Amino acid sequence: PGEYYNALAILQHGALQAVHRKLNLPTYGGLEEGKLxxxxxxxxxxxVREGWSATSLICADLWNPGLVHAAMLARPTVLCAPINSASGIVSDDFSNEQNWAINLQFYAMTYGTPVIMTNRFGPEGGSHFWGGSRILGPRGETLAQAEDREMLIHAELSRTAIAKARFELPTHRDADTPLVRDLMLGYR
Structure with a gap:
């Protein structure tokens, strides 16, 4: 009671499948989620369907490499990344538009996992939400990207392309989960 979450509901065929509550709440720049x-x-x-699974991380969750790595150890087929990013909200010198592109491309390529990112578009108060929704393939390549407006995008994802990318750069295979777990426990 009295606790509020930034959360997303995952629905399939009209039924609730899961709820993800945002893990990394920013309180820097113009962001005050950690206070609310x-x-x-x-x-x-x-x-999602036979042979396909999805992990969802909300916005700033993706700026915490430890959270992304922990989420990717389960080897999801797709990483879903709903964000709510306004131009200049972090600082005048930090480009959300450019840095989100780099961040998402890195994770897609590193883990051989397609990324589906959605962002708002348009003004609200004194902020401008820049859009830029995109679908990246398992090598970090852009398969579809929204123009500077509201729009629906789509792309075809391939299990074969995912398997090939993961074979060529075996981040999942070489993650050495027990070692990472031991190292993390050593910092407590």
Whole structure:
């Protein structure tokens, strides 16, 4: 009671499959989520269809490399990344538009996992939400990207392309989860 979360509901065929509560709540620049919301405590992965699973991380969750790595250890087929990013909200010198592109491309390529990112477009108060929704392939390549307006985008994803990318750069295979876990526990 009295706790509020920035969360997303995952629905399939009209039924609730999962709820992801944002884990990394920013309180820098013009962002004050940490003052308003309670952070979640679990990663969320769900089956989308046979042979396909998705992990969802919300906005600033993707700026915490440890959270992304932990989420990717489950080897989801797709990483879903809904964001709510306004131009200049972090600082005048930090380009959300350019840095989100780099961030998402890095994770897609590093983990051989397609990324589906959605962002708002348009003004609200004194902010401008820049859009830029995109679908990246498992090598970080852009398969589809929204123009500077509201629009629906789509792309075809291939399990074969994912398997090939993961074979060529075996980040998942070489993640050495027990070692990472031991190293993390050593910092407590």
């Amino acid at each position: 919301f309670t952070h979640g405590s679990d990663l969320t992965q769900n089956d």
